[in-house]
Amino acid sequence: GQQVMQIPQYQHVQEGEDFTTYCNSSTTLSNIQWYKQRPGGHPVFLIQLVKSGEVKKQKRLTFQFGEAKKNSSLHITATQTTDVGTYFCAGGSSAGGTSYGKLTFGQGTILTVHP
C-alpha cells in the first residue's frame, strides 16, 4: 500500500534558526496536507497542496509540492518557541476512483525550539 516517509524524526533548533521537514511518498499523490500537533494536543490542519510544483506561504511557513507529486516540504523561517510541536504530512490518493478522503500520514517531525 501507499507509504509516506517523513524526515527527520527529530529536529532541535535555536530560536531564530530555520527548520525544514521533508515528506516522500511511494506513489503519486492527488494532494498533500500538513498538520501541526502541539505537545499534549491533537493534530490541527495547516494547509493543502494539490498542484504539481505548488508553493504556498503562511507567514513564516513555506510549503512545497514536488513536480512529480510524490514529495513535499515544510520550511519555517526564523523559528519561534510557539513553533514547537510535531509536524505531519499526509498524502491523499484517489487511486481506484474513490478515496473517501483517506490520508496516509508520515511519521512526523518533532520540532524543539530552544530560546
Next chain:
Amino acid sequence: DGGITQSPKYLFRKEGQNVTLSCEQNLNHDAMYWYRQDPGQGLRLIYYSQIVNDFQKGDIAEGYSVSREKKESFPLTVTSAQKNPTAFYLCASRMDRAYPYEQYFGPGTRLTVT
C-alpha cells in the same frame, strides 16, 4: 460550540477486556475516521466511514470494530484480540464537498491496557 468530542481522555483496562471509545461530532460532517498514534509512528488509520451504516477498514483494523448508526457518532471498540492496544486514539471528521477537505481531530483518548 461545534467540534469533536472524545471521551474519556484517559482509559485504563485490564488485558482481555473489550473497551469502547466514544467519538461524537456536531459539525454535520459526513466522513469520520479513527487513528492510532504511537511514538515515532505517526497516525495510522484504523477505520473510516463516509456515510451512516457504512465503514471501511484502514491499514490496521485487526482487533478493532466500529459502528456508524448515526451521522454524529462513530464509536471504536478495542477488542481483546488487539495484541498491543495501549496507544493514543484520535477520532477525526471531514466535510465532503468542502475544499480543502481538511480533517478535524478530537482531543484523543489515551488507552492503557495492563
